[in-house]
Amino acid sequence: MKHLTTRPTADGLLLRPFEDADAPALIEAYRDTTLRHYTRTPVDDAEQAARWLDVQYQGRAAGTRYAFAVLEAGELVGNVVLKRGTPGAEHAEVGYWTAAAARGRGVAPRAVEGLTAWAFDAFAEDGLRRLDLLHEGDNDASCRVAEKSGYPFARILPAFPPYPLDGHLHSRKRLDTTERHP
Template sequence: MTLAIAPAIPAGTLAATAQPALPSRDGDLLLRPWEAADAPVLQRAYEDPSIRRWHMHHVTSPAEARDWIAASHRSWQQEQAAQWAITRGGDDVLGRIALLRPDLLHGLAECGYWVLPHARGTGVAPRALATLAAWALDEAGFHRLELAHSTANDASCRVATKSGFALEGTRRSAHLQPDGWHDMHLHARVQGDT
């Protein structure tokens, strides 16, 4: 069947290049692809109660951490997701940020992130999200980025707002968490937003 529109991002565009490392505007942070050596940090991250509360997929062993990292590299090549370690100087892992469920036809993707306890409250998440959004919207060719979080997750709401993601509304009873169904705030940023 013939498409009535040209894809916003032609299939194969992302996979044709290596996943980039993305420096923050201030140069303090570097978003880089996960490395095999990051497996212990990744496993420890999913032991944190806050990360476990808001993220449904958990890494519970060294083998799962290594598999997760390998899968993140395959996901880039298959244009199914992109995962970055949020680092200071490329070494000290502070968190994770991702583009999930990319729809290349419509230039749409969802953002996800978490920050390790020692880096929370220092502006790491908003700077990382702004860095990812700038690359995705200005360089990679995405038109719209979405971010959804539980209405009970005030910290995530602050990160989205600080990063230029406008609150568009509430998706009622949209996500099942271990403690039941949660309403979800939907934020978005589109090309041309400042």
């Protein structure tokens, strides 16, 4: 299948599937308190990094999760992921994080845009029509990333455990998709 032989591209960044060798960089990235605040899976040591990587590998094998390490000049600066809870569904979710040292340089919008273009291309024949980007309501930086990446604000999502605050839903439709009205 096409999506297994291609990968996203982004200006000035390398996006590739995660590898076991990324574990030390993951541990370092997760030392950042901001990243830890907005993510739910701690990565404090080699064992937790191995579990985190295993989730990525299992998701890719199942066709439900396509996570990519975002590298700039050979350094891990972020993560972008396409989450397809149900392969063949018309919608999927985009997620990401950026390492503290890389924030403010446009890494996240470039990586999200690259993942978005790849996802709509790779899964068009599989029925993918819409991508959603969700974040906690107090994460203003994620709102900016969503907007810069072409994901307009759609609505507020009520708080739901484990997320203590209301969230924001941003959505982007594939450009060649037209609305169908009854």
